[in-house]
Amino acid sequence: VTSESAFIDSLRALAAHPGARGLIDDVAVLDIGGETIVLTHDAIVEGVHYLAIDPPADVAWKLLAVNLSDLAAKGARPIGVLLGYALGDAAWDRDFVRGLAGALGAFDLPLLGGDTVSMPAGAPRLLGLTAIGRASGPVPSRSGARPGDDLWVSGTIGDAGAGLEILIAGGDGPAGLVERYRNPRPRLEAGARLAPCVTAMMDVSDGLLIDAGRMARASQCALAIAVDAVPLSDDYLAFRGDGRAARIEAAIAGDDYELLFAAAPGDAAALLALGEEIRLSLSRIGVFAKGAGLALDDAGTPVALPPRLGFEHQG
């Protein structure tokens, strides 16, 4: 079996167009008639990206949300979506459409097209979605962080991973954590407001540490992250406590769909004020430097990297 990263490397030769951004930015960026169009396509697979027991309406929400999160991280506002749907059980399909209707309604978005196919009996399903967005300003890449920039993250980290653990164990834990797993909220307003202020931005989908490491590598910088600064929710703290292990667990959990961004230190006050205005906490959690590699500390004490930094399997 080919690894995802090796496969994507083999595709890079086909993606010389500047709009492809070297296939490192999860989106394509096209200038059309003086406007900037941002396109993303993410797929989710039964048994890989969602549980067969997950309610179909939540699968629909997640399929939309993971794509909108990619647009949010580029400062783009969504225009509409194309759905690539594999038919299955009739009741499941019906509930999926109801869920998709609710999810599209929540973001006031139209379905614009797509394709519906049948699968061989018993095959796990792959559901794909293409989201089309428009950016009214600069479209930050993940490769623009500079030595001296701060690393920031929106919201709280680790909730969705804890929610997944609760679901797998049978359901005992704060409902807010399960909600974060099943119904991630793409940070569209924050992304559009932050885009002009950041030097790099991406979403956190595979885990804070692995995604932050990717931003540092793409930006050809070293990065130090303060574990004690990783923002945790009250639900998370109640569920796991707030020791170092709980903080590191949050930082590798994945499925957060928060925004991870780099900004000049001089912009910190303006960013904190913006967070207050849009009612979303923005937390400074690290610093970029010359060099390479990812390092952790906890209240100033160096901490070893965990053996796994997040999920490799997600796109």
Added chain:
Amino acid sequence: VTSESAFIDSLRALAAHPGARGLIDDVAVLDIGGETIVLTHDAIVEGVHYLAIDPPADVAWKLLAVNLSDLAAKGARPIGVLLGYALGDAAWDRDFVRGLAGALGAFDLPLLGGDTVSMPAGAPRLLGLTAIGRASGPVPSRSGARPGDDLWVSGTIGDAGAGLEILIAGGDGPAGLVERYRNPRPRLEAGARLAPCVTAMMDVSDGLLIDAGRMARASQCALAIAVDAVPLSDDYLAFRGDGRAARIEAAIAGDDYELLFAAAPGDAAALLALGEEIRLSLSRIGVFAKGAGLALDDAGTPVALPPRLGFEHQG
């Protein structure tokens, strides 16, 4: 199991945006900055839309070609594509990328982005592609045919279906027919040139009769098709003969990826001249009328509709 048409009906309520064209046109049409952008997403499934024994490079060609054919039918020129890829066997993946490189190169198109996912072991694969195009003039729908218009089709019909039959039977037959099955040629130049001259246009993917019936229904017209006017290739005639049964077989075979269009009778001479100019035969095969329903005749003699008009399973 939900039928595709019932499922698409349930999606239509989510697709009220005019750019969705009521989900009947295989594409989305967006006006952006004074330009017209046309988007399509088609998926193909192993064991449903392609044979597990098909060479991976041909699968890559087909995945691209079926999407470009949708753009061609709307008069749009492609700008680039997003790939939704499910990883499998490493050698197959490598050959797929080589094939995709060749296919994109043949149309001078970049890969702009997409997503790569892993499937559970042994799962049949679904491969998706989103193609982005630009139209410089009107974007014909399939619903614009008027009573009195002629029905036209480009190229020859039935070759790909015969090629598939040759492959399944083990390979004895004209190589040109197999080539038409494995490497369909989207009619991009023809589509762009025809778009300003037609009242309706779509591609033939599921079978000439079923697709022509869809155009007639969408246009709220009756349609009579002259079986004896269906254009057949020399290879096809050599393989199946040119009796009525062979002509009907061609008209329900599918996978043609030719253009099917309606035009006013007064434009016939101009269309024939255009076909000569772009070196693609354009054949008048039917007439729209007031009313509803599809009727066949062979040199003026009414012919019963075959029990199956094409493939229902394709999108």
